[in-house]
Amino acid sequence: MTVPFDIAIIGAGPAGMAAAHEANSLGLSAVVIDEQNAPGGQIYRNVQRVIAERPEDIRILGTEYACGNGLADGMQSSGIKHLAGHMVWQIERDGTVWCSDGNKAKRIQARTVVLATGAMERPMPVPGWTLPGVMTAGAVQILMKSAAMIPDGPVVLAGSGPLLLLVADQLIQSGARLAAIAETTSFSHYLAALPKLPKALSAMEYLKKGLQMRRRIKASGVPIISGISGLRINGGAKATGITFKAGGRTHTIAAETVLLHQGVVPNTQASRQLRLDHGWHDTQHYWYPKTDVFGATSEEKVFIAGDGAGIFGAMAAEVSGRLSVLQIASHLGVIDVAERDRKAKPLFSEKHHHDAIRPLLDALFPPPAEILNPRDDATIICRCEEVTAGDIRKAASLGAPGPNQLKAFLRAGMGPCQGRMCGLAVTEILAAALGKSPVDIGAYRIRPPLKPLSLAELADMDTDPGTVTSSSL
Amino acid sequence: MLKRRHSDSEVVAITVDGVAVEARAGESVAAAVLVSSSEATRTTPVSESPRAPYCMMGVCFECLMEIDGVANRQACMVQVAPGMRIQRQLGARDLRGAE
Amino acid sequence: MPISTAHKNYDVAVIGGGMIGPALAIGLAERGMKVCILDEGDDVLRVARGNFGLVWFQGKGFGMPRYVEWSRRSAKLYPSFAAELKENTGVDIGHANPGGLELLLGDEELAHRRHFIGQIYQQGGGNEYEVEFLDRKQTESMLPGIRLGDEVVGASYSPIDGHVNPLFLLRAMHTRFQQLGGTYLPHHRVSGVVKNGQAYDLQTAAGTVSAPKVVIAAGHGLRELGPPLGLNIPIRPQRGHILVTERTQQILPMPMSAFRQTREGSIMLGVSAEEAGYNDMVDTATIAKIAQRAGRIIPALRNLNIVRTWAALRVLTPDKCPVYQESQSHPGIYAVASHSGVTLAAVNAKVASGWIADDPAPEEFEAFSSERFNAQKTA
Ligand SMILES: Cc1cc2nc3c(=O)[nH]c(=O)nc-3n(C[C@H](O)[C@H](O)[C@H](O)COP(=O)(O)OP(=O)(O)OC[C@H]3O[C@@H](n4cnc5c(N)ncnc54)[C@H](O)[C@@H]3O)c2cc1C
Ligand code: FES
Numbered sequence: 001m002t003v004p005f006d007i008a009i010i011g012a013g014p015a016g017m018a019a020a021h022e023a024n025s026l027g028l029s030a031v032v033i034d035e036q037n038a039p040g041g042q043i044y045r046n047v048q049r050v051i052a053e054r055p056e057d058i059r060i061l062g063t064e065y066a067c068g069n070g071l072a073d074g075m076q077s078s079g080i081k082h083l084a085g086h087m088v089w090q091i092e093r094d095g096t097v098w099c100s101d102g103n104k105a106k107r108i109q110a111r112t113v114v115l116a117t118g119a120m121e122r123p124m125p126v127p128g129w130t131l132p133g134v135m136t137a138g139a140v141q142i143l144m145k146s147a148a149m150i151p152d153g154p155v156v157l158a159g160s161g162p163l164l165l166l167v168a169d170q171l172i173q174s175g176a177r178l179a180a181i182a183e184t185t186s187f188s189h190y191l192a193a194l195p196k197l198p199k200a201l202s203a204m205e206y207l208k209k210g211l212q213m214r215r216r217i218k219a220s221g222v223p224i225i226s227g228i229s230g231l232r233i234n235g236g237a238k239a240t241g242i243t244f245k246a247g248g249r250t251h252t253i254a255a256e257t258v259l260l261h262q263g264v265v266p267n268t269q270a271s272r273q274l275r276l277d278h279g280w281h282d283t284q285h286y287w288y289p290k291t292d293v294f295g296a297t298s299e300e301k302v303f304i305a306g307d308g309a310g311i312f313g314a315m316a317a318e319v320s321g322r323l324s325v326l327q328i329a330s331h332l333g334v335i336d337v338a339e340r341d342r343k344a345k346p347l348f349s350e351k352h353h354h355d356a357i358r359p360l361l362d363a364l365f366p367p368p369a370e371i372l373n374p375r376d377d378a379t380i381i382c383r384c385e386e387v388t389a390g391d392i393r394k395a396a397s398l399g400a401p402g403p404n405q406l407k408a409f410l411r412a413g414m415g416p417c418q419g420r421m422c423g424l425a426v427t428e429i430l431a432a433a434l435g436k437s438p439v440d441i442g443a444y445r446i447r448p449p450l451k452p453l454s455l456a457e458l459a460d461m462d463t464d465p466g467t468v469t470s471s472s473l
Numbered sequence: 474m475l476k477r478r479h480s481d482s483e484v485v486a487i488t489v490d491g492v493a494v495e496a497r498a499g500e501s502v503a504a505a506v507l508v509s510s511s512e513a514t515r516t517t518p519v520s521e522s523p524r525a526p527y528c529m530m531g532v533c534f535e536c537l538m539e540i541d542g543v544a545n546r547q548a549c550m551v552q553v554a555p556g557m558r559i560q561r562q563l564g565a566r567d568l569r570g571a572e
Numbered sequence: 573m574p575i576s577t578a579h580k581n582y583d584v585a586v587i588g589g590g591m592i593g594p595a596l597a598i599g600l601a602e603r604g605m606k607v608c609i610l611d612e613g614d615d616v617l618r619v620a621r622g623n624f625g626l627v628w629f630q631g632k633g634f635g636m637p638r639y640v641e642w643s644r645r646s647a648k649l650y651p652s653f654a655a656e657l658k659e660n661t662g663v664d665i666g667h668a669n670p671g672g673l674e675l676l677l678g679d680e681e682l683a684h685r686r687h688f689i690g691q692i693y694q695q696g697g698g699n700e701y702e703v704e705f706l707d708r709k710q711t712e713s714m715l716p717g718i719r720l721g722d723e724v725v726g727a728s729y730s731p732i733d734g735h736v737n738p739l740f741l742l743r744a745m746h747t748r749f750q751q752l753g754g755t756y757l758p759h760h761r762v763s764g765v766v767k768n769g770q771a772y773d774l775q776t777a778a779g780t781v782s783a784p785k786v787v788i789a790a791g792h793g794l795r796e797l798g799p800p801l802g803l804n805i806p807i808r809p810q811r812g813h814i815l816v817t818e819r820t821q822q823i824l825p826m827p828m829s830a831f832r833q834t835r836e837g838s839i840m841l842g843v844s845a846e847e848a849g850y851n852d853m854v855d856t857a858t859i860a861k862i863a864q865r866a867g868r869i870i871p872a873l874r875n876l877n878i879v880r881t882w883a884a885l886r887v888l889t890p891d892k893c894p895v896y897q898e899s900q901s902h903p904g905i906y907a908v909a910s911h912s913g914v915t916l917a918a919v920n921a922k923v924a925s926g927w928i929a930d931d932p933a934p935e936e937f938e939a940f941s942s943e944r945f946n947a948q949k950t951a
Binding site: 035036037042046049053054087102120121123130131132133134135136138139140142143146147148149150151152153174175237238256257267383384385386415416417420421451452454 | 474475476477478479482497499500501504507508511512513514517519520522523524525526527528529530531532533534535537543545547550551552
């Protein structure tokens with residue numbers, strides 16, 4: 001007899017690690033699967049090693065980053081199985097999860113699945129964004145966390161979102177040379193955000209921190225240019241800088257590294273592959289799988305915790321991880337509803353507290369129209385298949401009713417990234433071209449494998465039920 | 474295009490396009506390659522346009538490289554190991570002569 | 573009920589914008605008729621997007637010699653059909669006719685294939701049938717630079733076989749149709765067809781469209797649309813999985829029914845057949861089986877990454893042969909249902925469209941009538 005896990009948790013970021021803790025304390029058997037080699041997810045990436053090997057870097061990376069260490073250590077010392085370095089490539093609605101360690105595909109059987117696969121930075125299609133030398137701001141933060149690396153040579157940052165200034169500040173403290181920060185946010189966004197203030201108790205605190213950071217950046221001599229538009233990246237074989245408009249004139253800033261950021265969006269590959277119901281976030285312009293307060297989805301055995309269900313940040317992700325496990329425990333009969341509610345009560349109020357800041361952030365950092373629906377026809381939207389905004393508009397005029405027919409017409413979304421980079425833009429461009437709402441346009445269908453898998457692994461795997469179960473690990 | 478702020482961690486010897494490169498333990502292949510040069514890490518199979526890592530978190534697939542003879546691996550998701558052979562990929566891969 | 577935005581006075585309304593509808597619609601528009609295509613939205617069962625792209629002859633038409641001829645005729649029409657599409661739309665559908673192979677693993681598969689192909693040959697009454705068997709050596713010589721797996725004993729080969737990029741074919745047909753003055757109406761799912769004087773009203777949530785002639789080329793949609801119109805055509809879904817690899821340099825000189833390399837360089841691997849109702853979710857064990865077989869036939873494929881898989885639902889009649897049928901109770905309403913819509917696109921555009929436009933029905937059409945299923949039932 002093979003015994004399935006009670007829960008397969010996919011993703012070892014704050015949501016996944018917290019879910020693992022909760023499962024452990026309730027006596028549920030769980031497995032945490034993550035393609036990264038160490039726990040932490042995006043925000044706490046490599047935290048254990050940084051603390052052990054270069055603790056002085058916490059000054060730069062922040063005390064909030066250090067908080068992740070407790071979660072990661074705790075998960076490792078608990079009885080929870082952690083399959084690090086395992087990429088999940090197929091999830092079935094019955095709780096079967098298929099993953100690969102790069103050599104061998106494995107089948108994992110569980111009663112329920114918690115998707116804690118998090119967010120990704122919004123792809124930022126501007127002319128020239130495919131050039132070497134262009135990265136996301138988050139990418140450089142990952143380099144700082146995982147390898148203590150910074151760009152050599154002048155850096156320019158462009159876009160908006162809380163992460164843009166944070167990374168700029170961290171880079172300055174690390175000794176990188178910043179040429180400028182070009183923000184798509186303008187003063188009008190600050191004005192628009194003001195009415196949201198009273199609702200957010202933590203908002204004052206947040207704004208104060210933000211202002212301090214801006215002052216620190218300016219004091220270091222790095223210019224911040226706000227309200228920019230018409231952003232493009234210059235260069236032939238690699239990036240040489242950016243050009244944009246601001247205050248009625250055109251600016252060109254030379255740089256070897258261009259860092260783009262426009263907020264983060266849920267990574268919906270797994271939830272789409274499971275064909276869960278999704279909704280559309282009107283101000284932040286992203287898809288999110290629909291969940292209830294416990295993270296339950298339209299599929300009975302599938303829960304979602306953390307930023308994968310909508311962007312609420314790391315602290316809220318932890319809470320949501322715990323909440324989904326409480327609900328699973330009550331479904332499995334491990335705790336009764338009264339106990340679930342008793343345990344959930346403080347978590348709900350904590351979540352409420354973390355969520356309160358969101359309306360302010362949403363109003364402060366709206367993704368600009370020119371990123372959502374690039375006007376320049378030559379802008380590449382699908383980086384893999386090199387499909388431009390103009391190609392997409394042309395297909396729309398042919399009557400492509402949505403992203404899936406468009407994919408068929410143009411191969412957009414058919415490359416190795418499987419539509420992660422172009423999906424949102426394709427929906428927006430089609431919506432604008434056809435005069436419809438993104439909800440009416442829809443999104444790419446996603447099918448396995450979630451990431452490319454070698455034919456040999458697929459051919460050689462054991463498709464027998466229960467290959468890897470709680471008793472065989 | 475990148476530099477290390479610390480260089481005291483353990484050296485891991487690898488090769489990139491046959492040239493010896495000193496990486497550091499715990500680094501991803503993409504990071505190690507970006508420190509060693511600022512050139513494109515691949516050219517696309519569609520038009521051979523130059524590309525380099527964009528997201529460093531496994532979602533953009535711009536970092537595809539050949540690692541120890543296996544093509545199209547996500548270099549940002551693989552950690553360096555001693556003796557690792559890394560190759561830039563130019564255009565589409567060739568299966569001829571493969572077993 | 574609102575009249576759909578200014579679309580009146582059509583001669584023919586075609587229901588379905590997949591592989592069959594646009595091919596027929598092009599042919600009708602070329603004959604000077606005013607044609608519209610009513611189609612569903614985006615996230616629907618559209619086999620036109622899920623197929624393999626073979627223009628395939630060998631093995632088709634078991635039990636129906638007319639279908640053998642029909643497939644051959646379409647394959648022969650393809651070069652000019654493709655050239656015409658390219659010239660008019662600029663879209664290269666990637667048609668090539670290098671011949672095709674069906675690679676066989678082990679003597680049992682070989683014997684089975686010989687028997688099957690032999691039966692099709694015999695039913696043709698000694699007419700020419702362009703399929704031959706190659707041994708391993710001959711097969712190898714057709715595939716220079718490829719090492720075949722040890723179990724490969726040979727192949728069946730037909731010079732008539734070829735392939736296209738089915739997605740570009742779909743795009744080219746849509747473009748051509750609109751060039752010819754046709755009207756494409758997406759998000760017009762037809763819920764019912766009713767007689768209204770000399771014409772038929774096609775009801776959709778977006779309004780009503782009227783035309784004296786109606787072609788139902790709605791794939792699985794025929795099951796709902798057909799019976800009230802006297803078209804009781806027994807079709808069923810059969811699920812097939814396809815795997816696609818990353819792009820590589822060109823290595824496969826010709827399609828081999830289970831694999832073909834696209835002009836862009838990716839290799840498509842197929843194709844399974846399961847009875848799974850209308851469930852088009854990917855089944856993990858099935859894609860593993862396809863991968864296993866591919867690796868046994870050409871071991872080098874094992875090195876490639878699979879970037880995508882999908883499952884699509886074939887439209888199958890009980891004898892797997894096509895149906896072209898005009899309704900007896902509702903004259904002017906035609907139903908076309910068949911698998912192999914890619915292979916038949918050229919003949920549908922060039923020949924079958926004439927049947928709807930009132931050219932005399934091609935002589936094959938007696939065989940393609942759905943009456944054959946009623947006859948079988950009563951017999
Ligand atoms: C690049 C980037 C930088 C950020 N920087 C900051 C910051 O400085 N400060 C801040 O407050 N917030 C930051 N955020 C937001 C913050 O990361 C999130 O709020 C938080 O991480 C959400 O936690 P989570 O557990 O939901 O997801 P994550 O932390 O993203 O964890 C998800 C985990 O799932 C794994 N995974 C995904 N798919 C698969 C698969 N198919 N197979 C196996 N494993 C898989 C991933 O490897 C990852 O470890 C950043 C986000 C990004 C994308
Ligand atoms: S850099 Fe984006 S996937 Fe590796």
